[in-house]
Amino acid sequence: MSKTVEFFYDFTSPTAYLAWARLPAIAQRTGATIRYRPMFLGGVMQATGNRPPGTLPQKGAWMAADLARWAKRFNTPYKPNPHFPMMTLMVQRAAQEWIDRPDFDSYLAAIFNAAWRDQKNIADKAVLTEVLTTAGFSPEAFFAATENPANKEKLKATTDEAVARGVFGAPTFFVDGEMHFGQDRLDFVEEALMRA
């Protein structure tokens, strides 16, 4: 049985972006498979009563500086996004359908980079059309996927599963039933994968 790290994420989360950028190298070093679990963070927050860190202005100010330090440490291109928080229902519903396609990694890269490298509003249809076209995806297929009831159901099911398993924010990782919260816990994730 191959070892797996489950990665519960939402594109609206800058810490999920930083984690996404680092995960492939961790998976490679440990011989693990990444199982991407696109969830709707707004739903997780509502279900658990959690609030975005920036709800507290002092915490938001510290976190802005902290994120820049993490990005610098791992050499990840990162800038705050003036459109944050972004409504991610469209990009996460489409993710449910595309997750089994061979170009899912390109989709992840296109949306994460648009949000956190290029400061684009990934909730805006015109912006998404441009981003997806540039990345070689069909915007028509994308918008059809966002309206597909099966994808809406899958996103809700993943979000419900996350909450049921104890997830309260993003990014959250599971290795062998052990849960880790935050991009700043990726070393614990790597240690867990080495033990797995």
Added chain:
Amino acid sequence: MSKTVEFFYDFTSPTAYLAWARLPAIAQRTGATIRYRPMFLGGVMQATGNRPPGTLPQKGAWMAADLARWAKRFNTPYKPNPHFPMMTLMVQRAAQEWIDRPDFDSYLAAIFNAAWRDQKNIADKAVLTEVLTTAGFSPEAFFAATENPANKEKLKATTDEAVARGVFGAPTFFVDGEMHFGQDRLDFVEEALMRA
């Protein structure tokens, strides 16, 4: 000018305990001085609108496991305290007076270890009497210090200063005006001290 790390803490915080245990080695490696800043975390929470992480049961559950992992990583004896959260006005008021004494380090160790190594209720007068006596301190001098209006004023001033400088939780560190929050940011603190 010698380099300094300011350490804003409260004995009620298990993450402040983990930071306290690691700070001296970091100070030694970087040639820095630790400036202990005992504040009243309850006042910081109230002033900023912050809530303890455990307010969210899911976050509390993850944090319990996370704290155990950090303690294990740095070989710090640690157990959750059934009396948490503890009212720390007494121990923090006395800290204001004892901070300039040569045995302040022993005071820090006595109270932090009582709370987070030995699971004692550091808000209880009988418990404190025993802890302080064992550590070679006079309980009478301690309780007098807790009632001294000058110490009450100093604790309030330190807490107000913390809030004014952007502190929203514990532990919080300042190096050259750069603020770091959390025991999990001590590597950033050490890097800042190496640059300082």
